[in-house]
Amino acid sequence: MSATLESWLDTHAQALDAGTGPSDEVLSRLAAARLPGIGVPRELGGEGGTVRDAIEAIAAVAARSLTVAFMLWGHRAFISYVQASPNAALRETVLRRLIAGELAGATGLSNAMKFLSGIESLAVLAAPGGNAAAGWRLDGQLPWVTNLRPEGFIVAAAVQHDEADGGVSIFALPSDAPGVTRSPDLDLIALRGSHTAAIAIERVELGPEWLLHDTARAYLPAIRPAFLGLQCGLAIGLARRSLEQASRARSAAEGVLRETVDALRGRLDSVVAALYAGIADGSFASNAVPLFEQRIALAGIAQEAVEAELQASGGRGYLRESGADFARRWREAAFLPIVTPSLLQLRTELARHAARTERA
Ligand SMILES: Cc1cc2nc3c(=O)[nH]c(=O)nc-3n(C[C@H](O)[C@H](O)[C@H](O)COP(=O)(O)OP(=O)(O)OC[C@H]3O[C@@H](n4cnc5c(N)ncnc54)[C@H](O)[C@@H]3O)c2cc1C
Numbered sequence: 034m035s036a037t038l039e040s041w042l043d044t045h046a047q048a049l050d051a052g053t054g055p056s057d058e059v060l061s062r063l064a065a066a067r068l069p070g071i072g073v074p075r076e077l078g079g080e081g082g083t084v085r086d087a088i089e090a091i092a093a094v095a096a097r098s099l100t101v102a103f104m105l106w107g108h109r110a111f112i113s114y115v116q117a118s119p120n121a122a123l124r125e126t127v128l129r130r131l132i133a134g135e136l137a138g139a140t141g142l143s144n145a146m147k148f149l150s151g152i153e154s155l156a157v158l159a160a161p162g163g164n165a166a167a168g169w170r171l172d173g174q175l176p177w178v179t180n181l182r183p184e185g186f187i188v189a190a191a192v193q194h195d196e197a198d199g200g201v202s203i204f205a206l207p208s209d210a211p212g213v214t215r216s217p218d219l220d221l222i223a224l225r226g227s228h229t230a231a232i233a234i235e236r237v238e239l240g241p242e243w244l245l246h247d248t249a250r251a252y253l254p255a256i257r258p259a260f261l262g263l264q265c266g267l268a269i270g271l272a273r274r275s276l277e278q279a280s281r282a283r284s285a286a287e288g289v290l291r292e293t294v295d296a297l298r299g300r301l302d303s304v305v306a307a308l309y310a311g312i313a314d315g316s317f318a319s320n321a322v323p324l325f326e327q328r329i330a331l332a333g334i335a336q337e338a339v340e341a342e343l344q345a346s347g348g349r350g351y352l353r354e355s356g357a358d359f360a361r362r363w364r365e366a367a368f369l370p371i372v373t374p375s376l377l378q379l380r381t382e383l384a385r386h387a388a389r390t391e392r393a
Contacts, residue, residue, distance in 0.1 A: 034093045038066040042097035049100040050361050052218065052225025059104050059226075060182060064134025068094070069108055073116065078129040084113075084259050085309050088266040095270025099365035100224045102270060106263050107180035111138025113259040114189050114203070117252070118245040123205060127187060137182035141175035141232065142253070142260070143373035145191030145203070149253055150378060155193040155201060157234055168240040169194070171204070171212075175232040181208070181215050182228055190234075191249050201249035204239060212237035223364035258317040261324055261374070265308055268331035268369050272301050275338035275362055282345035293341050297334060304330045322386055325379045332369040332376055339366045 041062055048054030063069055072087030073079025087109055095102035112131050115124050115138075130136040147153045157173030171192060178188055186208045194200045206213060216231040246252035280294050308327045311317045317324040339362050343350045350356040370376040 034068070034090070035066045038062055038068075038094075039097065042094065042101060046098035046100070047357055047361060049098055049226035050223055050364070052221075054226045056226040056228055057182065057184075059101055059228075060108065060134040060137055060180075063094075063101070063105055063108070064132070068105060069112060069134060070132040072109075073112060073128075073132060077116070077124070078132050084262055084312050088262055088269070088308075088312075091263055091266030092270035092273065095267045095365075096274035097270075099267060099271060099362075099368065100227045102267050103224060103368075104180045104227050106267060107140050107178075108138045109263055110140045110142075110260050111187065111189055111205075113263070114140070114245050114256055115205070117256050117259075120242070120244055120246075122242060123245070127205070131187075137180050137186040137228075139178050139180045139186050139188040140260070141178045141188045141190045141206075142203075143177060144175065145201075145249060145253055146257075146260075146373050147378065148191065148201070149250070150374070150382060152378065155191055157190050157192045159192045159194045159202075162238045162240070168238060171206070171234050171237040171239060173234050175234070177219070177229065178232055179224075179227045179229045181230045181232070183215065185209060186215075188232065189245060191253075200247070202247045203245040203249050203252055205243050205245050206232075206234070206237070206239070207243070210237050210239065223361070224368060254321075255318060257321060258312060258324060261321075261328055262308065262312050262317075264372060265328055265331050267372075268328075268335040269301070269305055271362060271365055271369070272297070272331070272335040272338040275335070275342040275366075276301070278359070279338070279341040279345040282342075290341070290345055293344075297338055297341060300330070301334050301338075304334065322383065325374075325383055328374075329376055329379050329383075335369055336366045339363050 045054045067080055068090045070079035071090045072082050072084050075081045091102050091105055094105055115128050131138045144156050148155050157171055159169040159171050162168035162170045175190055188206050190206050191201055191203050212235045214233040219229050276294055276298055304327050311323055342359055350359045
C-alpha cells in the first residue's frame with residue numbers, strides 16, 4: 034500500500050468510523066493506490082496477482098480502518114463476481130470502471146448466502162418484464178448493503194423467478210435503473226462512514242445484459258471461496274494491528290503478555306497459511322469446511338488480539354483520548370462475527386456437515 038494511502042487512513046480512520054469523515058473520497062483513494070485491481074489479470078485491466086494478494090491488500094487496509102477495508106471488500110467482491118460471470122459484455126462495460134474507482138461495486142448477497150444454507154427465502158422476486166425484449170421486472174429489497182456511494186453504484190442481488198421452475202439468478206443492479214431507491218445511511222454503532230444503506234427495488238425492468246449468472250446454485254458455491262477469503266482479510270488485518278499494538282506496550286506483566294501475543298501470532302500465522310494453501314490449490318470449491326473453520330478461527334483470534342491490546346494498555350486504553358484507536362478496534366472486532374456468513378451460521382453448517390458425515 035502507498036505511504037499516501039496509509040497516512041490518509043491514519044488521519045481519517047476515527048472520523049470514517051464515526052460517520053463524519055470523507056466517505057465520498059474512499060473509492061478514489063483506493064483506486065489511486067491501485068488496490069481494487071489487485072488479483073485481477075492484467076489483460077482485464079487489473080494489477081495481476083492472485084486472490085491471496087487481494088486478501089493481503091484488504092488486510093493492510095483493515096489494520097488501519099475496518100470501515101474502509103469493508104468498503105474495499107464489498108467493491109472487490111463485486112469485481113470477483115464480474116470476473117467469474119459468463120456475461121462478457123457486462124465485464125467489458127463495468128470492470129475497468131470498477132478498477133478505476135469510477136463506479137462503486139457492492140454485494141447484496143448476504144440474503145443469497147443465507148438462502149443457500151436454507152436460513153431465509155430470497156427477498157427479491159422477478160416476473161417477466163413489461164418490455165417487448167426478453168427481460169424481467171424485479172421487486173423486493175436489500176436491507177443491508179455497504180459501499181453504496183450516493184452518486185452511483187452497482188450491486189449484486191439474488192433473484193427468485195416466479196416461473197414454474199422457480200429458478201434463482203444473480204443480477205447486477207445499477208443504481209440509475211428506474212425503481213431503485215437507496216435509503217439514507219443506516220444509523221450504525223460503528224463503521225458509520227461505510228455507505229451502508231438499504232435498497233428498495235420497485236418494478237425495476239432489467240434485461241439479460243444485467244445478468245451475472247442465471248443459475249445461483251452453480252454460481253454461488255463457485256464464488257464463495259473468493260467472497261469468504263476476501264472477508265478473512267478483515268480479521269487478519271485487525272488481528273495483526275492489535276498484536277502489534279499489544280507488543281509495543283510496556284506493561285509490568287510484560288513476560289506473560291509476550292507469551293499471549295506470541296501464541297496468538299502463531300495461531301494467526303498458521304490459520305493464514307492454511308487459508309492461502311486452500312485458496313491456491315482450489316480445494317475450497319469442492320469442500321468449504323476448512324474455509325468455514327478458518328473464518329471462525331480468524332474472527333476469534335482478532336477478538337482475542339484486541340483484548341490483548343486492552344490488557345497491554347491497561348487504564349490508558351479506557352481513556353477517551355489515548356484509547357480512541359483501541360476503542361475503535363474493539364467495535365470493529367465486534368462486527369466480524371455478524372458479517373454473513375455469520376459465525377452462528379458457519380457453526381450451524383459445520384454441525385450439519387458433522388451429522389451427515391456421522392450418518393454416512
Ligand atoms: C455494518 C454492516 C454492513 C453490512 N453490509 C452488508 C453488505 O454489504 N452486503 C450484505 O449482503 N450484507 C451486509 N450486511 C448484513 C450482514 O452481512 C448480515 O447479513 C446481517 O448482519 C445478518 O444479520 P440479520 O440481522 O439478517 O440476522 P438474522 O437473520 O436476524 O439472524 C440473527 C443471527 O442468527 C443467524 N441465523 C439466523 N437464522 C439461522 C439459522 N437458521 N441457522 C443458523 N444461524 C442462523 C444469523 O446468521 C445471524 O447471525 C451488513 C451488516 C452490517 C451490520
